[in-house]
Each structure stands twice: as structure tokens, then as C-alpha cells.
Amino acid sequence: AQSVTQPDIHITVSEGAxxxxxxxxxxxxxxxxxxxxxxxxxxxxxLLKYFSGDTLVQGIKGFEAEFKRSQSxxxxxxxxxxxxxxxxxxxxxxxxxSQGNLIFGKGTKLSxxx
Amino acid sequence: KAxxxxxxxxxxxxxxxxxxxxxxxxxxxxxxxxxxxxxxxxxxxLFEYFxxxxxxxxxxPGRFSGRQFSNSRSEMxxxxxxxxxxxxxxxxxxxxxxxxxxxxxxxxxxxTVL
Numbered sequence: 001a002q003s004v005t006q007p008d009i010h011i012t013v014s015e016g017a018x019x020x021x022x023x024x025x026x027x028x029x030x031x032x033x034x035x036x037x038x039x040x041x042x043x044x045x046x047l048l049k050y051f052s053g054d055t056l057v058q059g060i061k062g063f064e065a066e067f068k069r070s071q072s073x074x075x076x077x078x079x080x081x082x083x084x085x086x087x088x089x090x091x092x093x094x095x096x097x098s099q100g101n102l103i104f105g106k107g108t109k110l111s112x113x114x
Numbered sequence: 115k116a117x118x119x120x121x122x123x124x125x126x127x128x129x130x131x132x133x134x135x136x137x138x139x140x141x142x143x144x145x146x147x148x149x150x151x152x153x154x155x156x157x158x159x160l161f162e163y164f165x166x167x168x169x170x171x172x173x174x175p176g177r178f179s180g181r182q183f184s185n186s187r188s189e190m191x192x193x194x195x196x197x198x199x200x201x202x203x204x205x206x207x208x209x210x211x212x213x214x215x216x217x218x219x220x221x222x223x224x225x226t227v228l
Binding site for chain 2: 051
């Protein structure tokens, strides 16, 4: 069965520092992968998605992610974190051939130190 | 263009009652999905609807049901509420269930069961 693992529950970085959030997936075929962000009291906002092609995907707000099939990973990166990036980040994979049926990781909460 | 709308935003019920949550998708979107978010279980898929038909259903008891109307608006119902049903219920919409289509989430309905 498909699954998504986000090994880090909580990460704290200093403002201006680089960020990498880890995501590992379990899926037999080529996965469709997503990163979402959730601010407190809000719904989920799509940061980026990977379906096929170039393994380095650019998203909104300066985020990017790299798909590595050999490592079953889809890590999210940002070169310089801003205080407004503090939020919870979720990695997800499509289950059952429809984007309406996503399997999410448990999330990584990002705190940003001034 | 207006985003996904969920009503009500907050709801307090007591055990044994039933509740109905509503979701209005983005105009033109015909696919609606529902997710439950709790601190313990994270984000879990409930159902997916497209053109008034349920396409997928998550692993939830029969107390959880849903439907979609001809205008693509969707409702979900939870009968005989239990304390464990306290959660943020998120609705998401997309134009169709294609795995490559972008899915947009609403702000959620926060259900508290006392």
C-alpha cells in the first residue's frame, strides 16, 4: 500500500537560513507527489507538484523539490527562509489514480527564529 | 474567482447527535473531496465525488456519508457523533479527478464533539 513518511515532526531554522524538509514515499509505480503548506487555522495550499519529467520542480513562494526515484524521496527546499514561512508542511502522494484521493504524511512543523 | 467555501466554519455538537457539513467548490469545478484532520491521525481521506457520483471512499465507518448535488456542491454527514469525530474537516475541489489537475482546499470546518 502507498504511504508517505515525513521523518521530522518539528524543525526550527533561523530566518535567512536554508531549509530542507524530508519526504519518503512508498509506491509501486511512478508516483504523483505534492507538497502542501498549512498556516494555523487555515486550509492547505499547494506549493508544488510532480507528475513526470524534470525531477527538480519549482513551486510558489520560492520553494522547490527534487524527486529521487532511487531514494524514494521528494524533499522540499528553500534557499532562504522568511519568518512568514512558519507553518506546517505536508507531503502527499496520489492513491487510486485520482488526485482527489491523497495519502498525506504526518506533517513537519516549521518554526523560524528571528 | 472565489475559492472553496465551507460552512459552517465552527460547530459544537454533543455525542450521539448528527451533523451536516457543506462545501461549495470553485466555480466550474466538478470534483470534490473530503478529508478529516486530527492531531493523532493526521490528514485522512474520506470521500471523493465527481458529477454526483462517489468515486472513492476512505476507511471510515458507515456513520460518515456524503453526497454531491447537480451544482457540484457537496455535503458530508456524520451520524451518532463520537468524541473521536472532533476534527477539522477539509473539502477540496478540482475541475475533474485527473491526477494532474490542481486541487484547491477550503479553510475547513472545525467540529468539536462534547
